[in-house]
Amino acid sequence: MTGDTRRPPEFSPRQSAVLEEALRLLVEGGEKALTTAGVARAANCSKESLYKWFGDRDGLLSAMIAYQASKVRTLETEGERLSAASLKDRLETFARDLLEVLAGDVSLALNRLAIGQVNRESARLGELLRERGRRQIDRRARALLDAGQRAGLLFLGDAEEAYRTLCGVIVSVLHLRMLLGDPPVKDAVKRAEKAVAAFLKLYGTEKVLAG
């Protein structure tokens, strides 16, 4: 029964539909638009059901984050020996995906929501978002960097630092700007290429720099 494409279906189809609608409301109008009554109306369900399923408003928000996180594809980069070219390719794909994820309206809306909720003495949503959202990207990037190092294409003094540098070079300061309302990034492809080039210049071995 549970053995569908996903681990234990955290949410029933009905609940998923409700969460989808809630995310839509959040993206459209921000937290202010995300009232329990509004969600109930938009999703054609009763407030009572909302409280039965999610406990309270905070539970609904947590559920929205968990639900959204469960949708991102993991895209494990496995096996395959890396060449200088394929590493560069992989990195560029990663950079594009990262930019795309960060610039996505659902991602932005959820981040805004969690950030606005932080000072409430219980940064639960913030933690949740850091854990759930970040872990996937983290694992993928670290695996890629490790593979690059094993293939002798990269030399990472400190893996953690290298990872941060990679993300920093890719994202620059765009994320904050977008969170503050700036229009999303254009030319993601070009930016990804440049970021990867910079990263390789910093951490690549001669093997890569020559190619």
Place this chain on the structure above:
Amino acid sequence: MTGDTRRPPEFSPRQSAVLEEALRLLVEGGEKALTTAGVARAANCSKESLYKWFGDRDGLLSAMIAYQASKVRTLETEGERLSAASLKDRLETFARDLLEVLAGDVSLALNRLAIGQVNRESARLGELLRERGRRQIDRRARALLDAGQRAGLLFLGDAEEAYRTLCGVIVSVLHLRMLLGDPPVKDAVKRAEKAVAAFLKLYGTEKVLAG
């Protein structure tokens, strides 16, 4: 001629005191704690005065941002011929200052506030924060990079891109993490040094790399 960087004393001493208190409340308890009644009580003034001075709650928030922005020192780096060593020094100082500013609790609180306010049909606060807060740092960094290039120490293909890279390398993804509630950065000095080293490796001429 119209672009006067410094405006006349935008707020009276009394108003400044009120804004100071409002910022304190915001830092302590987040937006939720920032009620008009709360500000009035904390600052020993009447709500009516608040509305007289700032128009409405949004005006108060804008005033808080403007007030805070008016406090950051500009620290124009002018004149002085740059050597490889002094450039590195200047860059590291800039990096430390940037990290410090971004990690400051007032900055974080204001950013959270503005971010939480974005979807409300008028990202006014977000724009305000991008303009007021960013411009200073922008000018300083660009002036520094330009000076470095004029001294033959840097080669920036695209100044804008180099500037973004510098900030990206310094900040990495820490800012978002902090906005989401992660504890602030430690070892800012070490991080600043490494970031500058990476930046110089990317954009430095032989003159710098040799030194």
Place this chain on the structure above:
DNA sequence: CATGAACCGTACCGTACGGTACTTAACCCG
């Protein structure tokens, strides 16, 4: 058909907040 569970729609309650009006105290200036 009867029964019971799930759930929708809505009405309702308490509270908290933004914003306004009014009263009272301090201060300034002729």
Place this chain on the structure above:
DNA sequence: CGGGTTAAGTACCGTACGGTACGGTTCATG
């Protein structure tokens, strides 16, 4: 002294939201 301006303090209003309760409807099951 006295009139006038400023602002503190408070009481008040409308509204909106989180959360709860209840009646009605569907639907599966025996």
